[in-house]
Amino acid sequence: MDVKPNYTLDVRGEVCPVPDVETKRKLKTMQSGEILEVLIDYPLSKERIPQGVKEVGGEVLAIEEIGPSEWRILIKKL
Amino acid sequence: MIWQGLIVGILFGVVLQRSRMCFNSAIRDIKFNKDNYLAKMAAVAILLETLGFHLVASLGWIKLNPLPFIPLAQIIGGFLFGMGMVLAGGCASGVTYRIGEGYITAILAGLSFGVTAAAVRGGVLNFVNSWFGSPITVTMQDPGIYNAVEGKVSPTIANVFGINPWIVAIIFAILLAVYIWGTKTTERQVSGLNWLTGGIALGVVGILGYLSQKTYALGITGGWVNLLKGTVAGVPYNWIGMEVLGIIIGAFISAVASKEFKLRVPKDPKTYLQVILGGILMGFGAGVAAGCNIGHILSGLPHLALSSILATIFFVLGNWFMYWYLYARK
DSSP states (O other): OOOOOSEEEEOTTOOTTHHHHHHHHHHHTSOTTOEEEEEEOOHHHHHHHHHHGGGGTEEEEEEEEEETTEEEEEEEEO | OHHHHHHHHHHHHHHHHHHTOOHHHHHHHHHHSOOOHHHHHHHHHHHHHHHHHHHHHHTTSOOBOOOOBOHHHHHHHHHHHHHHHHHHTSOHHHHHHHHHHTBHHHHHHHHHHHHHHHHHTTSTTGGGGGGGOOOBOEEOSSOTTBOOBTTEEOOBHHHHHTOOHHHHHHHHHHHHHHHHHHSOOOOOOOSSOOHHHHHHHHHHHHHHHHHHHSSOSOOSHHHHHHHHHHHHHOOOOOHHHHHHHHHHHHHHHHHHHTTOOOOBOOSOHHHHHHHHHHHHHHHHHHHHHTOOIIIIIITTGGGTBHHHHHHHHHHHHHHHHHHIIIIIOO
């Protein structure tokens, strides 16, 4: 997806539940319309984040595979 | 038959990897993320095992062997285990299967868990068991589907109140069914097994495990202890030691096949210390409490064993306390 993120969060290698927690923490501080890019390699978080970010006003725009078990998740603050 | 343990372990490892079942996540998500996806998966497995264990025991294929009831150990050990799994980034089965996915932290957590549990069970820390007292048992004239040692059986809801185990099992299964199908399940797009298929697969592997090992269903703690003692002290490998080895192999095969294997290395050096500390707390807790999240939750709750019910409550409280302390505190 061709969007320019305002922030990047690289949580590759981190243990459960750090990717989820850090993503939500970052989203809480963001302004409406801003876009967060999360780099992740933990499959469970990849599947849990789309539902989880809704409670902090986030919406997942896209999940792209960028490598072996590595994904780039684009999240928009609503 | 120890090779059967390896096969059951490989199946268990594949199912854990494909379902992403982790009790650390399940327990935390229901409270802090209002997400019941993995809790429902566990509930499906426990429902199936409750009926399955009682059925195969009634058919005379196995005897039910509820875990020893040592209340103080299940309270204190349970709480320590619950805190430990948050620090370690996974429960006992979670860190074991993630070794097969390539997590360096899981290797450290798994080894520190296994070494500490081995120290508590017959090693240098064996003396700590005396702090918690002796197991409480129930004397039964006719043990029926239970395994009795000199007429004594570990307490379950059924044998404490003198009711038919099937009545308790069916009531418990109905309560689980009401929770599973009567409440809304959190939505999740998954690439592997979903909450229902994953739960059924876990339950089936659990029943197969009991039929194969005979003395108990699935477990992790005893398996790590045996695997380490077998490797460094020449103790013969047993069913459950091979089951734990199988989990790692099964998860590795499954992760490679689904292109999810990757060596994952955290950047912050503190993470390594945190997961080792978590593994030590888990090993101590499960060592004294007679089991971990698999022994007590997945395999123990279907027995309606008092030990497993009490341990489960304190696993949950320890997990919530540590999650709150690390991540949810203002």
